Amino acid sequence: MCVNMDLMATTLPLLDTAVAKCCAEPGSAPLDRDEADAVARLLKAVADPVRLQIISIVRCSEGGEVCACDLPSPLGLAQPTVSHHLKVLVDAGLLERERRGQWAWFSLVPERLELARRALGT
Amino acid sequence: MCVNMDLMATTLPLLDTAVAKCCAEPGSAPLDRDEADAVARLLKAVADPVRLQIISIVRCSEGGEVCACDLPSPLGLAQPTVSHHLKVLVDAGLLERERRGQWAWFSLVPERLELARRALGT
Numbered sequence: 001m002c003v004n005m006d007l008m009a010t011t012l013p014l015l016d017t018a019v020a021k022c023c024a025e026p027g028s029a030p031l032d033r034d035e036a037d038a039v040a041r042l043l044k045a046v047a048d049p050v051r052l053q054i055i056s057i058v059r060c061s062e063g064g065e066v067c068a069c070d071l072p073s074p075l076g077l078a079q080p081t082v083s084h085h086l087k088v089l090v091d092a093g094l095l096e097r098e099r100r101g102q103w104a105w106f107s108l109v110p111e112r113l114e115l116a117r118r119a120l121g122t
Numbered sequence: 123m124c125v126n127m128d129l130m131a132t133t134l135p136l137l138d139t140a141v142a143k144c145c146a147e148p149g150s151a152p153l154d155r156d157e158a159d160a161v162a163r164l165l166k167a168v169a170d171p172v173r174l175q176i177i178s179i180v181r182c183s184e185g186g187e188v189c190a191c192d193l194p195s196p197l198g199l200a201q202p203t204v205s206h207h208l209k210v211l212v213d214a215g216l217l218e219r220e221r222r223g224q225w226a227w228f229s230l231v232p233e234r235l236e237l238a239r240r241a242l243g244t
Contacts, residue, residue, distance in 0.1 A: 021178065026186065030178035030196070036171035043169035046242065049158035052165075056143065056152035059243060064148065074152070113242055120168065120239040121181060 014038045019119045039119045045092035046116055050075060050085045055094070058108050065098075065107040136160045141241045161241045167214035168238060172197060172207045177216070180230050187220075187229040 018035030021028070031039070046052060053075055058066045071082045086106060089095040093112045098105045140157030143150070153161070168174060175197055180188045193204045208228060211217040215234045220227045 026182060026184050028182050030182040031175050033171060033175065033198075036174040036178070039174050040169055040171040043165060043174075047162055047165035047169040049155060049162040052158040052161050052241075053153050053155065055243075056158070060148060060150050060152040062148050076155075117239050117242040119174075120235055120242075121177075 015042065015115065019115055042092055042094075042112075042116050043119060045088055045094060046113075048085070048088075050077065050081075051089055054082075054085055054089060054106075055108065055113075058095070058106060065105050068104045068106065137164065137237065141237055164214055164216075164234075164238050165241060167210055167216060168235075170207070170210075172199065172203075173211055176204075176207060176211060176228075177230065177235075180217070180228055187227050190226045190228065 014035060015038040018031055018039045021031050021035060046055065054066075054071065057071065057074060058064070068079070068082065068086060071077075071086075072079050075082060086095065086097070086104075090097050090106075094109055094116070095106045096109050098107075136157060137160040140153055140161045143153050143157060168177065176188075176193065179193065179196060180186070190201070190204065190208060193199075193208075194201050197204060208217065208219070208226075212219050212228075215231055216238070217228045218231050220229075
């Protein structure tokens with residue numbers, strides 16, 4: 001978990017700069033490779049059908065949060081596979097995880113989704 | 123080329139429905155797997171550093187279009203590699219290609235980028 005936090009702390013300023021440049025006007029400097037790498041890492045986390053379904057299930061849930069135990073059935077996948085995809089989304093900062101007793105609950109991080117959206121321009 | 127056009131014609135209505143569902147309110151039905159597949163295909167086309175750089179270079183160009191011949195140098199890649207990435211973007215409907223003499227010129231398809239953005243929610 002420390003490794004992921006470190007990674008996020010290191011890449012976050014770069015990602016912010018990169019996303020700002022994605023929305024740049026004609027005549028401004030395009031993304032360099034490091035900036036494009038940072039944006040691609042964020043977009044790759046969502047560019048997967050199972051992870052898009054997870055984001056959609058959380059968004060459509062009445063309380064805005066979903067228990068990990070309620071995901072295998074609608075996704076038609078085993079718990080370890082679901083856990084892998086949840087980890088990718090948490091590592092990318094797109095989902096927040098809260099442990100309650102035996103299970104973890106997940107909610108969206110809207111600012112982070114907004115960052116991914118802005119990376120595609122305005 | 124015909125195959126790609128057929129593919130786009132087949133998946134486009136599904137993609138439109140899917141993107142609308144991505145922005146759904148709490149309580150509505152989440153994405154099913156086919157819809158998530160369609161959205162993931164579109165997002166995968168942009169979730170790559172080189173393709174993000176290409177989109178950024180076209181967006182930042184003064185005329186809103188770039189000649190394929192002007193891309194290898196800023197990307198630091200050989201023409202065949204650049205051509206592969208251009209093809210992925212054209213196949214996904216994100217770039218439009220116009221042949222002029224020896225070279226192809228590329229411009230963005232803003233509606234298609236907007237579709238990718240809406241797939242990440244509102």
